[in-house]
Amino acid sequence: MFKKLIDNAAAKSPWLFHINAGSCNGCDIELVAVLTPRYDAERLGFKLAGTPRHADIVVVSGPVTVQSKDRVLRTIEQVPDPKVIVTLGSCPRSCNVFKGSYSVAGPLDKYVPIDVSIAGCAPKPEAIIDGLALAAKILKEKREAMK
Amino acid sequence: MEFTDILIYAVYILIFPGALFTCLFGLWLAGVDRKVVARMQKRKGPPISQPAWDFLKLCGKETVIPAHAARGVYLAAPYIGLASLIVTVLFIPLGGLQAFSTGADTVVILYLLTIPTLAMIFGGSASGSPFAGVGASRTMVSIMAYELPFILVILAVGKGMTPDGYYFTFSLEQITNVQSVFGPNIFDWRLLPAAVAMLLVIPCEVGQHPFDVGEAETEICEGPLVEYSGKPLAVFKLSHAIKMFVMTALFCALFLGGITTGMLWLDVVLALCFCTAVTLVSMTLLNAISARWRVEQLFKFFWTVVSGLALASLLLVWFC
Ligand code: SF4
Numbered sequence: 001m002f003k004k005l006i007d008n009a010a011a012k013s014p015w016l017f018h019i020n021a022g023s024c025n026g027c028d029i030e031l032v033a034v035l036t037p038r039y040d041a042e043r044l045g046f047k048l049a050g051t052p053r054h055a056d057i058v059v060v061s062g063p064v065t066v067q068s069k070d071r072v073l074r075t076i077e078q079v080p081d082p083k084v085i086v087t088l089g090s091c092p093r094s095c096n097v098f099k100g101s102y103s104v105a106g107p108l109d110k111y112v113p114i115d116v117s118i119a120g121c122a123p124k125p126e127a128i129i130d131g132l133a134l135a136a137k138i139l140k141e142k143r144e145a146m147k
Numbered sequence: 148m149e150f151t152d153i154l155i156y157a158v159y160i161l162i163f164p165g166a167l168f169t170c171l172f173g174l175w176l177a178g179v180d181r182k183v184v185a186r187m188q189k190r191k192g193p194p195i196s197q198p199a200w201d202f203l204k205l206c207g208k209e210t211v212i213p214a215h216a217a218r219g220v221y222l223a224a225p226y227i228g229l230a231s232l233i234v235t236v237l238f239i240p241l242g243g244l245q246a247f248s249t250g251a252d253t254v255v256i257l258y259l260l261t262i263p264t265l266a267m268i269f270g271g272s273a274s275g276s277p278f279a280g281v282g283a284s285r286t287m288v289s290i291m292a293y294e295l296p297f298i299l300v301i302l303a304v305g306k307g308m309t310p311d312g313y314y315f316t317f318s319l320e321q322i323t324n325v326q327s328v329f330g331p332n333i334f335d336w337r338l339l340p341a342a343v344a345m346l347l348v349i350p351c352e353v354g355q356h357p358f359d360v361g362e363a364e365t366e367i368c369e370g371p372l373v374e375y376s377g378k379p380l381a382v383f384k385l386s387h388a389i390k391m392f393v394m395t396a397l398f399c400a401l402f403l404g405g406i407t408t409g410m411l412w413l414d415v416v417l418a419l420c421f422c423t424a425v426t427l428v429s430m431t432l433l434n435a436i437s438a439r440w441r442v443e444q445l446f447k448f449f450w451t452v453v454s455g456l457a458l459a460s461l462l463l464v465w466f467c
Binding site: 005009012040042045053078143 | 181185188189190191192193194197200201202203204206207208209210211278368369372373374375376377380
C-alpha cells in the first residue's frame with residue numbers, strides 16, 4: 001500500500017535542478033518564466049531545488065562546453081535515484097549554432113542517456129511545461145521499476 | 148499505574164495529540180501556507196496536499212551518505228529533532244486538552260524547542276559540506292536572535308496573569324485557567340506588544356521566509372540540508388511542518404487560551420482554527436510580501452525591535 005502511495009507521489013512532486021552548461025541564457029529565462037505567476041508550474045508540484053541532492057529532474061541547457069562538461073556530469077551523478085534528465089532547447093541535443101566550435105564538447109547524449117528533450121531555440125513556456133509533465137510521468141515509471 | 152492509564156497515555160503519545168495527528172496537521176498547515184502564498188501572488192498554487200506528497204516522494208528516494216560524513220550523527224539527527232517536537236506537543240494545551248503537565252511547562256518547552264534546531268546544526272555539520280557549515284553557523288545566529296525575545300515574552304505572560312499582579316507562573320495549565328477567568332491575554336493591552344513580538348518570533352523559530360537565513364536556498368544551497376536526500380530529508384521537511392503547528396499552538400495557549408464552549412472536542416477544533424489563523428497572520432503574510440533578510444539585519448531586528456516590544460510588555464505587567 002505504501003509503495004503505491006510513494007510511487008504516485010513521485011509524479012506529483014518533482015523537484016527540478018537546473019544546470020547551465022554554457023547556454024546563451026535564452027533557455028534559462030524561459031525556464032524561469034515557467035515558474036512565474038502566469039504559467040505557475042508550482043501548481044503541478046514543480047519546485048526549483050537548491051542542490052542536486054534534493055532534485056528529481058535535472059534540466060540541462062546549453063551546448064555542454066569543454067569547461068562545463070565535467071561539472072555537468074558530476075552534478076548529474078550527485079542526484080539520488082530515481083532521476084530523470086531533461087534537455088532544454090536545441091543546444092544540448094545538437095549544439096545548435098555553437099556546433100563546430102573549439103570550446104564545445106557536446107552534445108550531451110555522448111555522455112549520459114537523456115529521457116526527455118524539449119525542442120526549440122528557445123522553447124516556449126508551454127512546451128517546457130509539457131516536457132516537464134512528461135518527465136514527471138517517466139519519473140513515476142522509474143520509481144515503480146525500483147526494487 | 149492501571150492498564151487503562153497506560154492505554155490513555157499511549158493514545159496521547161501515538162495518536163492524539165501526539166505523533167500521528169501532529170504530523171498530519173503540520174503537513175496540512177504547511178499546505179495551507181503554500182496555497183495562500185500562491186493566491187497572494189496571483190498564482191493558482193499547489194494543492195493543499197502538496198507537502199504530504201513531497202514527504203512521500205522523499206521517502207521513496209535513494210539516501211545518499213557523503214563519503215566524509217559522520218554516519219551516525221548524520222542519520223540520527225533528523226529523527227531526534229522530530230521526536231523532541233512530538234514531545235513538545237504533548238506539553239501544549241490544545242483547547243484545554245493537555246496530555247502532560249508539569250509545574251514549569253514553558254521552561255520545558257523552551258528547552259525542547261531548541262533541540263530540533265540543534266539537531267539540524269549537528270546533522271549539517273556532520274555532513275562535512277562547507278555550505279552546511281555556513282548554514283549551521285547562520286542557524287546558530289538565528290537561534291540567539293529569537294531566543295531572547297522569546298524568553299521575555301514567556302516571562303511577561305507568566306507575570307501578567309492576574310490584575311493584582313499577585314503570582315508568577317511557568318505552568319501553561321495555570322495560564323489557561325487564569326485566561327478562562329479574565330479573558331484571553333491578547334485582549335490585555337499590557338500584553339499586546341508581547342503578542343506582536345511572539346508573532347515575529349514564530350517565523351524565525353520555524354525558519355520561514357524572510358527569516359530563513361540558515362536555509363537560504365539561493366545563497367548557500369539550503370544550508371544544513373545541502374547533502375541530505377531521501378528519508379532523512381523527508382523527516383527534516385516534516386519537522387519543519389510540525390514546527391509551524393507547535394509554535395502556533397504555543398501562541399494560542401499563551402494568548403488565546405481559556406476560550407471554552409463547554410464541549411472538549413469543540414474546544415479542540417476551535418484551537419486548531421486559531422492555529423491556522425495564526426499561521427496565516429504570522430507566517431504566510433510575511434512570507435508572501437518580503438524578501439530574505441541578511442544575517443546581521445535579522446540579528447539587529449530581533450535584539451532591538453522585537454526584544455524591545457517584549458521588554459515593554461514585561462515592564463508594563465510588572466509595574467502597571
Ligand atoms: S537553444 Fe537557443 S536559446 Fe537555448 S541556449 Fe541554445 S542558443 Fe540559447
